[in-house]
Amino acid sequence: MFKRFLASREAILLGAVLILLALVAIRFPAFIAPANLANVFNDTSPLIILALGQMIVILTKCIDLSIAANLALCGMVVAILNVAHPDLPVIVTLVVATGLGTILGAINGLLVWKLTIPPIVVTLGTMTIYRGTIFLISNGKWVNSHEMSAPFKAFSRQILLGLPVLSWIALAVVATFAVLLTRTTLGRAFYAVGGNPHAAVYAGLNVGRTQFLAFAIAGALAGLTGYLWVSRYAVAYVDIAGGFELDVIAACVIGGIAISGGIGSVGGLVLGALFLGVIKNALPVVNISPFWQLAISGAAIVIAVAFNARSSRTKGRIILKSAEVAA
């Protein structure tokens, strides 16, 4: 069992993250102080939550490019709602953000399921539509910190048992997904539908419906993150989380989620997101311009894809008896 783990994608990723931390720590030991690591995790939390949503979509052989636009739209809606009704309890805000996100995700899912439009086209379109809608409802104006109510801003930053709420939510989502993907019929269906759609039909699974559910769940997470994002940074405008969908996909790819569907684990994904998070937070510490970040994550994607492909390359059918023994 342990041997199998050592050879796995997760172990290699964990090694990469640890080496990265060690390299930074050699020159700046303070970076690996528990408090700072908690900071890094909190900073990476939105990425982790969103990437989990993207992960199940990719597992079912789809992709959601609208995930960041969904986040931004839900964030803006709750920000405007808060300005209009400052006394609204946070729980209502959470429900509105998550509910709206679910609807936006479900729209993607319905177009993919019922009209069988390729997911990349659907979400390319909804990405610009959702982003444009933010402009329409906000008239292009910013919602600034002073306009938001104190509880609205405080929620994601409240410290609970030493960690901010944002971090706790990320941990809760990770735990939920670990159970969802390994211990529920729906979770296994995500793998089955993406891994072998043909066989999934034989097993009595509805491929389109499973994809729809993946989009809806990803949308719910994007909506939830939308509020957390606006709460944490205490500002909402048209371009928040602009291009964040690429970071999310990068986290998935680095985390070993196969873009062809059906392959990947929650552990790998979290490590993939943390890898990007550590780089982002370490760059200023080691005195490298933050402008390096984009190129580094790009290079990491290319290397990760090449690596994943190499380890999963098929070597043809095993017909010879001698080959079967060796395999």
Place this chain on the structure above:
Amino acid sequence: MTVTDRHIPDRLQSPLQRRLRSWETLLLAVAVAIFTFNAFASPYFLNAWNLSDATFNFTEKAMIAFAMALLIIAGEIDLSVAAIIALASTAMGAAAQFGAPTLLLVLIGLAVGLACGAFNAVLVTVMGLPSIVVTIGTMSLFRGISYIVLGDTAYGGYPKGFKVFGQGYVWWVFSWELVIFVALALAFGVLLHLTNFGRAVYAIGNNATGALFSGIRVQRVKFILFLLTGLMSGVASVCLTSRLGSTRPSIGLGMELEVVTMVVLGGVNILGGSGTIPGVVIAAVVMGLVTFGLGLLNVPGIVMSIVIGLLLIGVIALPRLWAMWRR
């Protein structure tokens, strides 16, 4: 067998008949409608110079869209095109700081485009990686390099002669960009529709395995298509840089999505196998007219992106909805 001298006709439908019922005809009608609407909606529309200005809305994107159309028809995609523009522009800007003459600048721009295309081509065709993830990676990588070089600064100081590509006119209202656009439209139209190479592109996109089993050198064709896409991104970079007169690392940000939208709107199947260059040309004009028309009506740019997004989903969804409704 009773009938041995059975004769099978070459065609049942003349190519003209088929063309009249095609996507391109519908799109052309849309273009004419928008043109007419604009002409009535704004008194400034029917002016040669205004119309000439409007062409800049689509010429650079369309140059890339032609190559991208071939790539998508062949079943691949390149999302790094806008990043190639940035990298090529950065290289030209750097050379301009050393006083490089116009001709050398152009050669540098094209060479960087070609090199980036070759990099994608090697990753996809030689290493066998999925193009959508690879080019998401190289998109970050190429633009990331621009950010490393430029940070939050910009290159300016291009030689006077360099201005001609984005700002010069060949004759009367006909700009250099428009002429390059027309020339490239013709070249790519001929390449796709009238040559063996174009036939191979269609065969690969419909069934890459079948094409391979028919003796087509599938990987070589794809390699060339990535090179062409890179080269066209270089050409677009020369035009855009010349038009703006300066280079920031954010140059052309998000343009890859507009290019893909243009290609899909032009009737190219995002899953590969079908589509035409005339379709892409008309789609480019439609997008240009919509942008220009809404601009005249003082509608902000981001709202236009909603229209484009709706257009993208609508043109694919409506025929399918229609078919479902009729059943």
Place this chain on the structure above:
Amino acid sequence: MSPLPKAAPLPPVLALDGVTKVFPGVRALSEVSLALYPGTVTALVGENGAGKSTVVKILTGIYQPDGGAIRVDGQPATFPTAQAAADAGITAIHQETVLFDELSVAENIYLGHAPRGRFGLIDTAAMHRKAAEILHSIEADIDPATPLRDLGIASKHLVAIARALSIDARVVIMDEPTAALSHKEITELYDLVDKLKQQGKAVLFISHKFDEIFRIADRYTVFRDGQFVGDGAIADVTQSQLVQMMVGRSVDHIFPARAKAPGAEVLRVVGYDHPTEFADIGFSLRRGEILGFYGLIGAGRSEFMQALFGITRPSKGAIRIDDKVRVIRSPADAVANGIVYVPEDRGKQGAITALPIFQNVTLPSLGKTSRSGFLRLAEEFKLARDYTARLDLRAASLDQPVGNLSGGNQQKVVIAKWLATQPKVIILDEPTKGIDIGSKAAVHEFMAELAAQGLAVIMVSSEIPEVLGMSDRVIVMREGRIVAEVSGDQMTPETLVRHAAGIGED
């Protein structure tokens, strides 16, 4: 329906009553009937293309019938989804393994009906325990926690069987279950079928192999070209009667007579090796000769042919064409050297079904029809017309997509495509699989004609009558190696089967 024989005292649990299924261009099933009785093994017998797989797909809810009725316990039933069929107690072990590489063995067995524990979550421990029990009961030594991708093909098949058994089924369908199994595993499967019978389950057993059918089946039903031919008790029928019903005519008459006068050697293969697929393949081929390749499914014949055609690369070995050493790195190289390949999988590998007929035909010959890289449509139509006419293609126009044609006509387009390149060697992989009898005869006649014109033909086939009826010589492969080369009087069904199955060598 035929009257119930003595052997089946109980009413059928599952029956097809005049069921019809139509696909574009093909009538796959035409008012067929089939009855399955509890505690009884019914063999469904028929040639390739008889409609057996379509029946399986209708019974498991993958296809919906276009006419007729499905009856469960005499009551009309519909199976709109695979789940509905499973709920009715029908389970199938499919010909192609429809499993999931990324899931564990236990998850593959229990996908969709896993045991639940607290909060409705999958009870992993119980699932592994129950999976282990089922695997143990079929004497499969597989750890339920293993990812499926780590298993070999025979083990995967056992997992598929375990999956079928995990559903508490009343009807078990086995679609060619022994194709990928070894001799020992086949014996174990027979025991398993006996066990199912004793449990009162109705078993539908689909197989090509007559020894198998007579060993385990109680009843038979014969289909031919999508039509019901007859049924009854196995005890009341002989092997030759069954063959007669299946083929519908005497076997010797359908193959064209051929003058046997092969010419000079055109191809020689020496020591072709592949790391996992085949080893030490060597033979020679002469002009005007038809060389048959026989073996069980998965014997490595197609894999070797694809290496010869440049799709995959051998790790070792050499070929000589017209006595000159040639290296083939890609199909394009193979075509340039005069070797062409008509693959078994027409829809995926043979034709580009969305493109028109003429474009399919000229695809490898564009160099000839074009001028300096530019297409010349008139030349293309001329070439396509010439070669499709020679094959007696039936189509509305040459501009019609190949996908709209029937299987036999699609095959003609693929063959026309290769003949237009004027090859030296043509490899036909299962050339008549899944095509109607009429087209079959046409393809056979045409093969004979090609050989008579001096083309060297390699024919891979799993149908013994076809192999014996067409070939001058037969090479038998088993487990990736050549085990025999037979010709003349040695070419009997018994010899081929014995070599292919490895009987009498262990």
